[in-house]
Amino acid sequence: MIADLLHAQPLYWVALAALVGLVVGSFLNVVVHRLPRMMQAEWADQCAELRGETPVVRPRYNLWVPRSACPSCGHVITALENIPLLSWLVLRGRCSACRAPISARYPLVELLSAALSAAVAWKFGFGATAAAALVFVWALIAAAFIDLDTTLLPDSITQPLLWLGLLVNLDGLFTSLPSAVIGAAAGYLVLWSVYWLFKLVTGKEGMGYGDFKLLAAIGAWLGWQLLPITLLLSSLVGAVVGVAMIVFLRHDRRVPIPFGPYLAGGGVVALLFGDALTRNYLAAFS
Numbered sequence: 132m133i134a135d136l137l138h139a140q141p142l143y144w145v146a147l148a149a150l151v152g153l154v155v156g157s158f159l160n161v162v163v164h165r166l167p168r169m170m171q172a173e174w175a176d177q178c179a180e181l182r183g184e185t186p187v188v189r190p191r192y193n194l195w196v197p198r199s200a201c202p203s204c205g206h207v208i209t210a211l212e213n214i215p216l217l218s219w220l221v222l223r224g225r226c227s228a229c230r231a232p233i234s235a236r237y238p239l240v241e242l243l244s245a246a247l248s249a250a251v252a253w254k255f256g257f258g259a260t261a262a263a264a265l266v267f268v269w270a271l272i273a274a275a276f277i278d279l280d281t282t283l284l285p286d287s288i289t290q291p292l293l294w295l296g297l298l299v300n301l302d303g304l305f306t307s308l309p310s311a312v313i314g315a316a317a318g319y320l321v322l323w324s325v326y327w328l329f330k331l332v333t334g335k336e337g338m339g340y341g342d343f344k345l346l347a348a349i350g351a352w353l354g355w356q357l358l359p360i361t362l363l364l365s366s367l368v369g370a371v372v373g374v375a376m377i378v379f380l381r382h383d384r385r386v387p388i389p390f391g392p393y394l395a396g397g398g399v400v401a402l403l404f405g406d407a408l409t410r411n412y413l414a415a416f417s
Protein backbone atom coordinates (compact mmCIF):
# COMPACT_ATOMS: atom_id res chain seq x y z
CA MET A 132 0.00 0.00 0.00
CA ILE A 133 2.73 2.45 0.95
CA ALA A 134 4.76 1.38 -2.09
CA ASP A 135 1.73 2.00 -4.33
CA LEU A 136 1.29 5.45 -2.80
CA LEU A 137 4.94 6.35 -3.36
CA HIS A 138 4.69 5.14 -6.95
CA ALA A 139 1.52 7.14 -7.53
CA GLN A 140 2.69 10.30 -5.73
CA PRO A 141 6.34 10.98 -6.65
CA LEU A 142 6.49 14.07 -4.44
CA TYR A 143 5.79 11.93 -1.38
CA TRP A 144 8.71 9.69 -2.32
CA VAL A 145 10.97 12.72 -2.87
CA ALA A 146 10.00 14.14 0.54
CA LEU A 147 10.55 10.78 2.23
CA ALA A 148 13.95 10.41 0.55
CA ALA A 149 14.93 13.89 1.72
CA LEU A 150 13.92 13.02 5.29
CA VAL A 151 15.87 9.76 5.18
CA GLY A 152 18.78 11.70 3.67
CA LEU A 153 18.78 14.04 6.67
CA VAL A 154 19.02 11.11 9.07
CA VAL A 155 21.70 9.37 7.00
CA GLY A 156 23.58 12.67 6.77
CA SER A 157 23.75 12.76 10.56
CA PHE A 158 25.30 9.28 10.51
CA LEU A 159 27.68 10.31 7.73
CA ASN A 160 29.00 13.04 10.03
CA VAL A 161 29.90 10.29 12.49
CA VAL A 162 31.58 8.26 9.74
CA VAL A 163 33.60 11.26 8.55
CA HIS A 164 34.76 12.06 12.08
CA ARG A 165 35.42 8.57 13.44
CA LEU A 166 36.57 6.40 10.54
CA PRO A 167 39.95 8.17 10.12
CA ARG A 168 40.57 7.87 13.87
CA MET A 169 39.68 4.19 13.76
CA MET A 170 42.16 3.76 10.90
CA GLN A 171 44.90 5.57 12.81
CA ALA A 172 44.37 3.34 15.85
CA GLU A 173 44.52 0.24 13.63
CA TRP A 174 47.74 1.44 11.99
CA ALA A 175 49.28 2.14 15.42
CA ASP A 176 48.41 -1.39 16.56
CA GLN A 177 49.91 -2.88 13.40
CA CYS A 178 53.12 -0.88 13.84
CA ALA A 179 53.34 -1.99 17.48
CA GLU A 180 52.99 -5.63 16.45
CA LEU A 181 55.71 -5.23 13.80
CA ARG A 182 58.02 -3.81 16.46
CA GLY A 183 57.22 -6.72 18.74
CA GLU A 184 55.36 -4.50 21.19
CA THR A 185 52.02 -5.04 22.86
CA PRO A 186 49.33 -2.84 21.28
CA VAL A 187 47.92 -0.13 23.52
CA VAL A 188 44.66 -1.07 25.21
CA ARG A 189 42.08 1.57 24.30
CA PRO A 190 38.45 2.12 25.21
CA ARG A 191 36.02 0.68 22.68
CA TYR A 192 35.72 3.08 19.78
CA ASN A 193 33.81 2.50 16.54
CA LEU A 194 30.98 4.04 14.54
CA TRP A 195 28.48 3.17 17.26
CA VAL A 196 30.38 3.41 20.57
CA PRO A 197 30.86 5.69 22.49
CA ARG A 198 27.95 8.09 22.17
CA SER A 199 28.70 11.41 20.53
CA ALA A 200 29.92 14.11 22.89
CA CYS A 201 31.01 17.74 22.80
CA PRO A 202 34.77 17.86 22.09
CA SER A 203 35.14 20.92 24.33
CA CYS A 204 33.48 19.79 27.57
CA GLY A 205 32.65 16.12 27.02
CA HIS A 206 28.89 16.64 27.36
CA VAL A 207 27.17 13.53 25.97
CA ILE A 208 24.78 14.48 23.16
CA THR A 209 21.21 13.55 24.10
CA ALA A 210 18.64 12.21 21.63
CA LEU A 211 16.85 15.57 21.49
CA GLU A 212 20.17 17.31 20.78
CA ASN A 213 20.89 14.91 17.94
CA ILE A 214 17.90 15.55 15.68
CA PRO A 215 19.35 16.26 12.22
CA LEU A 216 19.48 19.98 11.37
CA LEU A 217 16.70 20.92 13.81
CA SER A 218 18.81 20.47 16.95
CA TRP A 219 21.61 22.62 15.53
CA LEU A 220 19.11 25.38 14.74
CA VAL A 221 17.43 25.20 18.16
CA LEU A 222 20.80 25.23 19.94
CA ARG A 223 21.92 28.07 17.65
CA GLY A 224 25.04 26.15 16.73
CA ARG A 225 26.33 25.87 20.30
CA CYS A 226 26.78 23.12 22.89
CA SER A 227 23.93 23.14 25.41
CA ALA A 228 26.38 22.63 28.30
CA CYS A 229 29.42 24.83 27.62
CA ARG A 230 28.12 26.98 24.73
CA ALA A 231 31.13 26.08 22.59
CA PRO A 232 30.37 26.54 18.88
CA ILE A 233 29.27 23.50 16.89
CA SER A 234 30.69 23.50 13.37
CA ALA A 235 28.20 24.52 10.68
CA ARG A 236 29.54 21.68 8.58
CA TYR A 237 27.43 19.16 10.50
CA PRO A 238 24.09 20.59 9.29
CA LEU A 239 25.61 21.29 5.87
CA VAL A 240 26.47 17.59 5.41
CA GLU A 241 22.93 16.71 6.52
CA LEU A 242 21.43 19.22 4.09
CA LEU A 243 23.66 17.99 1.26
CA SER A 244 22.65 14.40 1.95
CA ALA A 245 18.96 15.38 2.03
CA ALA A 246 19.18 17.42 -1.18
CA LEU A 247 21.02 14.74 -3.14
CA SER A 248 18.71 12.04 -1.80
CA ALA A 249 15.72 14.03 -3.01
CA ALA A 250 17.38 14.52 -6.41
CA VAL A 251 18.01 10.77 -6.70
CA ALA A 252 14.40 10.01 -5.74
CA TRP A 253 13.12 12.46 -8.36
CA LYS A 254 15.46 11.09 -11.04
CA PHE A 255 14.86 7.37 -10.56
CA GLY A 256 11.46 7.15 -8.88
CA PHE A 257 10.55 4.66 -6.19
CA GLY A 258 12.29 1.31 -6.54
CA ALA A 259 15.49 -0.69 -6.44
CA THR A 260 17.37 1.66 -8.78
CA ALA A 261 16.80 4.63 -6.48
CA ALA A 262 17.75 2.58 -3.40
CA ALA A 263 21.05 1.56 -4.99
CA ALA A 264 21.72 5.11 -6.21
CA LEU A 265 21.16 6.45 -2.69
CA VAL A 266 23.80 4.09 -1.30
CA PHE A 267 26.19 5.22 -4.05
CA VAL A 268 25.63 8.91 -3.31
CA TRP A 269 25.90 8.51 0.48
CA ALA A 270 29.19 6.62 0.12
CA LEU A 271 30.55 9.39 -2.14
CA ILE A 272 29.59 12.05 0.41
CA ALA A 273 31.43 10.22 3.19
CA ALA A 274 34.50 9.63 1.01
CA ALA A 275 34.60 13.25 -0.15
CA PHE A 276 34.51 14.78 3.33
CA ILE A 277 37.02 12.31 4.76
CA ASP A 278 39.40 13.17 1.91
CA LEU A 279 38.76 16.87 2.49
CA ASP A 280 39.72 16.50 6.15
CA THR A 281 42.58 14.02 5.95
CA THR A 282 43.60 13.64 2.24
CA LEU A 283 42.74 9.95 2.72
CA LEU A 284 40.21 7.85 0.84
CA PRO A 285 39.62 4.79 3.01
CA ASP A 286 39.72 1.36 1.39
CA SER A 287 36.82 0.47 3.68
CA ILE A 288 34.68 2.79 1.53
CA THR A 289 36.20 2.66 -1.95
CA GLN A 290 36.71 -1.09 -2.26
CA PRO A 291 33.23 -2.23 -1.09
CA LEU A 292 31.76 0.52 -3.28
CA LEU A 293 33.61 -0.87 -6.31
CA TRP A 294 32.44 -4.45 -5.73
CA LEU A 295 28.91 -3.32 -4.95
CA GLY A 296 28.85 -1.40 -8.24
CA LEU A 297 29.70 -4.58 -10.13
CA LEU A 298 27.07 -6.54 -8.22
CA VAL A 299 24.22 -4.07 -8.81
CA ASN A 300 25.03 -4.13 -12.52
CA LEU A 301 24.82 -7.91 -12.83
CA ASP A 302 21.36 -7.33 -14.30
CA GLY A 303 22.26 -3.96 -15.85
CA LEU A 304 20.72 -1.69 -13.21
CA PHE A 305 22.75 1.35 -14.32
CA THR A 306 24.84 -0.11 -17.13
CA SER A 307 25.70 -3.49 -18.59
CA LEU A 308 28.06 -5.74 -16.66
CA PRO A 309 30.80 -5.61 -19.36
CA SER A 310 30.56 -1.80 -19.31
CA ALA A 311 30.83 -1.83 -15.50
CA VAL A 312 33.90 -4.11 -15.56
CA ILE A 313 35.59 -1.99 -18.21
CA GLY A 314 34.61 1.15 -16.26
CA ALA A 315 36.23 -0.17 -13.10
CA ALA A 316 39.45 -1.11 -14.90
CA ALA A 317 39.57 2.08 -16.97
CA GLY A 318 38.81 4.29 -13.98
CA TYR A 319 41.74 2.86 -12.08
CA LEU A 320 44.18 2.75 -14.98
CA VAL A 321 43.49 6.28 -16.25
CA LEU A 322 44.47 7.95 -12.98
CA TRP A 323 47.21 5.41 -12.35
CA SER A 324 48.73 6.40 -15.70
CA VAL A 325 48.40 10.12 -14.92
CA TYR A 326 50.03 9.53 -11.54
CA TRP A 327 53.09 7.79 -13.02
CA LEU A 328 53.42 10.22 -15.93
CA PHE A 329 53.38 13.16 -13.50
CA LYS A 330 55.86 11.43 -11.21
CA LEU A 331 58.24 10.65 -14.09
CA VAL A 332 58.13 14.25 -15.31
CA THR A 333 58.28 16.08 -11.97
CA GLY A 334 59.59 13.49 -9.51
CA LYS A 335 56.57 14.22 -7.28
CA GLU A 336 53.37 12.39 -6.49
CA GLY A 337 50.37 14.23 -7.91
CA MET A 338 47.62 12.14 -6.29
CA GLY A 339 47.06 9.14 -4.06
CA TYR A 340 46.04 5.58 -4.82
CA GLY A 341 42.69 6.24 -3.15
CA ASP A 342 41.77 8.46 -6.11
CA PHE A 343 42.38 5.54 -8.49
CA LYS A 344 40.10 3.30 -6.44
CA LEU A 345 37.36 5.91 -6.15
CA LEU A 346 37.24 6.49 -9.91
CA ALA A 347 37.28 2.72 -10.42
CA ALA A 348 34.25 2.48 -8.13
CA ILE A 349 32.46 5.22 -10.07
CA GLY A 350 33.25 3.37 -13.30
CA ALA A 351 31.88 0.13 -11.82
CA TRP A 352 28.58 1.86 -11.00
CA LEU A 353 28.10 4.03 -14.07
CA GLY A 354 30.09 2.26 -16.79
CA TRP A 355 33.04 3.40 -18.85
CA GLN A 356 30.83 5.65 -21.01
CA LEU A 357 30.37 8.17 -18.19
CA LEU A 358 33.99 8.24 -17.08
CA PRO A 359 34.96 11.02 -19.54
CA ILE A 360 32.26 13.40 -18.29
CA THR A 361 33.12 12.51 -14.67
CA LEU A 362 36.80 13.25 -15.22
CA LEU A 363 36.07 16.41 -17.21
CA LEU A 364 33.79 17.86 -14.55
CA SER A 365 36.04 16.92 -11.63
CA SER A 366 39.16 18.25 -13.36
CA LEU A 367 37.56 21.55 -14.38
CA VAL A 368 36.10 22.23 -10.95
CA GLY A 369 39.29 21.07 -9.22
CA ALA A 370 41.42 23.34 -11.40
CA VAL A 371 39.19 26.37 -10.82
CA VAL A 372 39.03 25.83 -7.06
CA GLY A 373 42.77 25.11 -6.86
CA VAL A 374 43.71 28.30 -8.73
CA ALA A 375 41.25 30.33 -6.64
CA MET A 376 42.73 28.97 -3.41
CA ILE A 377 46.26 29.84 -4.54
CA VAL A 378 45.34 33.33 -5.79
CA PHE A 379 42.83 34.47 -3.19
CA LEU A 380 43.60 32.37 -0.11
CA ARG A 381 47.39 32.22 -0.61
CA HIS A 382 47.27 28.43 -0.47
CA ASP A 383 50.77 26.96 -0.47
CA ARG A 384 51.36 25.28 -3.85
CA ARG A 385 53.37 22.58 -2.12
CA VAL A 386 50.41 21.54 0.04
CA PRO A 387 48.30 18.98 -1.86
CA ILE A 388 44.64 19.67 -2.56
CA PRO A 389 42.49 16.53 -2.20
CA PHE A 390 41.02 15.39 -5.51
CA GLY A 391 38.49 12.97 -4.01
CA PRO A 392 35.75 15.58 -3.40
CA TYR A 393 35.88 16.62 -7.06
CA LEU A 394 35.76 13.01 -8.25
CA ALA A 395 32.81 12.37 -5.95
CA GLY A 396 31.04 15.49 -7.21
CA GLY A 397 31.69 14.48 -10.80
CA GLY A 398 30.30 11.02 -10.04
CA VAL A 399 27.10 12.43 -8.55
CA VAL A 400 26.58 14.76 -11.52
CA ALA A 401 27.27 11.89 -13.92
CA LEU A 402 24.72 9.72 -12.10
CA LEU A 403 22.01 12.37 -12.31
CA PHE A 404 22.78 14.09 -15.62
CA GLY A 405 25.59 12.14 -17.28
CA ASP A 406 23.68 10.77 -20.25
CA ALA A 407 22.18 14.16 -21.12
CA LEU A 408 25.51 15.97 -20.70
CA THR A 409 27.31 13.42 -22.85
CA ARG A 410 24.68 13.70 -25.61
CA ASN A 411 24.81 17.49 -25.57
CA TYR A 412 28.62 17.46 -25.54
CA LEU A 413 28.80 15.11 -28.52
CA ALA A 414 26.13 17.08 -30.37
CA ALA A 415 28.03 20.33 -29.84
CA PHE A 416 31.21 18.93 -31.38
CA SER A 417 29.71 16.73 -34.08
